[in-house]
Amino acid sequence: MSDAAGTARAPVDLRRVEDLETAYRTHAGELERFALRQLRDPGAAADVVQEVFVRAWRHAERYDAGIASLRVWLFTIAKNVVVDHVRHARSRPGTPTAPADLALVVGQGGDFSDDLVTAWFLEEALTRLGDDQRSAIVETSVRGRPYAEVAAEQGVPVGTLRSRVFYGLRTLRRIMDDMGVPL
Amino acid sequence: MLGPHALGHLGDAETAEVEAHLGTCPSCRAELSAIAPLAGPLTRVDPDTPHVPGVAPPDGFAGVLHRLEREPTREPAPLPSSDDLAARRRRRARPLLTAAAAAVIGLAGVGVGLALAGTGDPAVAPVAVQALDPTVRASAGTIDHSWGVEVVLTASGFAEGQRYEVTVLDRTGRPVPAGAFRGTGGAPMVCRLNSSVLLDQAGGFVVTDADGDEVLRSSFA
Numbered sequence: 102m103s104d105a106a107g108t109a110r111a112p113v114d115l116r117r118v119e120d121l122e123t124a125y126r127t128h129a130g131e132l133e134r135f136a137l138r139q140l141r142d143p144g145a146a147a148d149v150v151q152e153v154f155v156r157a158w159r160h161a162e163r164y165d166a167g168i169a170s171l172r173v174w175l176f177t178i179a180k181n182v183v184v185d186h187v188r189h190a191r192s193r194p195g196t197p198t199a200p201a202d203l204a205l206v207v208g209q210g211g212d213f214s215d216d217l218v219t220a221w222f223l224e225e226a227l228t229r230l231g232d233d234q235r236s237a238i239v240e241t242s243v244r245g246r247p248y249a250e251v252a253a254e255q256g257v258p259v260g261t262l263r264s265r266v267f268y269g270l271r272t273l274r275r276i277m278d279d280m281g282v283p284l
Numbered sequence: 285m286l287g288p289h290a291l292g293h294l295g296d297a298e299t300a301e302v303e304a305h306l307g308t309c310p311s312c313r314a315e316l317s318a319i320a321p322l323a324g325p326l327t328r329v330d331p332d333t334p335h336v337p338g339v340a341p342p343d344g345f346a347g348v349l350h351r352l353e354r355e356p357t358r359e360p361a362p363l364p365s366s367d368d369l370a371a372r373r374r375r376r377a378r379p380l381l382t383a384a385a386a387a388v389i390g391l392a393g394v395g396v397g398l399a400l401a402g403t404g405d406p407a408v409a410p411v412a413v414q415a416l417d418p419t420v421r422a423s424a425g426t427i428d429h430s431w432g433v434e435v436v437l438t439a440s441g442f443a444e445g446q447r448y449e450v451t452v453l454d455r456t457g458r459p460v461p462a463g464a465f466r467g468t469g470g471a472p473m474v475c476r477l478n479s480s481v482l483l484d485q486a487g488g489f490v491v492t493d494a495d496g497d498e499v500l501r502s503s504f505a
Contacts, residue, residue, distance in 0.1 A: 117440075117470060118349070118421065118438075118440040118470070118471070118472030119421045119440060121345075121348070121472075122345050122421070122423075125340055125344065125345045125348065126340045126345070127340075128340075129340035129341055129344055129345075130340045130341070131335075133341055134335075134336075138330070138333070147341055147344065150341060150344060151344060151347050151348055151351060152351075154345075154348045155348060155351045155352060155355075158348075158352055158355075159355065216324050216325045216327075216328050217328060219321075219322075219324075219325035219328075220325040220326070220328035220329045220330075223322065223325050223326060223329050224329050224330065224331075224333075224335055225335050227329070227331070228334075228335070238326070239329075239331045241288070241291070241293065242291050242293075242323075242326045242327070243326055243327070243329045243331045244331065248288070248293065263285055263287060263288050264287070266287035266288055266291070267285075267286050267287030267288075267290075267319075268287075269287070270287050270290060270291075270319040270322055271315070271318070271319060273319075273322055274318050274319055274322060277322075284321035284322070
């Protein structure tokens with residue numbers, strides 16, 4: 102297949118304004134909430150969203166639906182834009198940086214900021230779990246509570262709670278794979 | 285114990301026990317490698333802020349197109365169904381939207397078409413548009429000025445090179461010229477068109493082609 106044919110058959114071409122606009126209408130709201138959570142600044146979050154779609158247009162040829170969903174790809178761009186924003190803000194004299202922002206850019210490499218995107222999708226994946234598995238994971242892993250305490254609260258043996266954590270994690274992995282989130 | 289082990293929740297003794305088993309069990313090693321990457325991101329999860337469906341920021345896409353207008357020279361993407369158009373675009377390789385901006389024709393008198401000049405981002409109120417040509421994709425908004433209404437038209441699909449006129453209609457239906465532009469085919473364009481009709485007296489606008497046929501119509505709420 103030639104490149105031209107490949108382009109012609111591509112379902113999404115973000116160099117086309119209509120495809121870009123469709124992507125915007127579908128994903129901009131969620132991207133703005135993501136940026137707002139990281140930056141806690143509505144104006145900055147709006148700027149991030151705009152920059153995401155400018156970069157998506159600029160690098161449209163890099164989007165490969167076979168590797169990641171459009172949503173995941175846009176979030177990956179958003180993560181980079183957020184990190185750039187924090188770095189830029191820190192470079193301004195007299196601009197205080199929140200500890201969470203510092204963690205984005207100092208000494209954590211790419212893993213921390215990658216985790217922000219993965220965590221965002223994990224929150225959605227958690228809502229698709231059954232109640233038992235979700236609460237097992239949220240209480241022990243997200244809230245960091247002791248297994249014995251959570252097991253007693255839920256009226257099950259610790260072994261059952263551990264089992265729910267395992268099967269919940271396995272289901273989460275499948276959901277994340279279905280969403281096209283790389284891990 | 286594999287789940288808690290993946291999350292680092294086991295004590296030393298149980299960890300050693302699990303690791304001893306993993307050394308002899310490829311199946312469990314595979315299970316562990318599948319779930320282990322979830323451990324780090326799970327610590328970043330906010331369990332108390334539910335995800336709600338998002339609404340795209342209003343007028344935000346016009347802002348994106350505004351930004352793209354300032355992009356350095358780069359050819360637009362070829363239309364998937366038109367190799368010929370792609371070839372022509374490659375030969376011309378002109379900046380995205382610059383053609384659209386340059387093609388906006390100023391008219392003497394009350395209506396003056398202005399190329400987008402990047403002079404800030406005043407509040408744009410979205411208005412309904414209906415394209416009568418199925419190839420035209422468009423959205424529009426208005427800006428209320430003391431001297432009249434400004435229409436921000438973002439669109440693609442207007443026939444490349446063809447001249448279009450924009451007319452604002454006042455509440456009585458009286459047409460007032462608001463400028464003209466040339467179509468840019470599949471490439472996105474942003475036009476700002478100014479009219480002496482005050483916003484509260486404006487009922488909408490129409491875009492007509494060189495034959496005077498209506499191509500797009502908008503009604504202001």
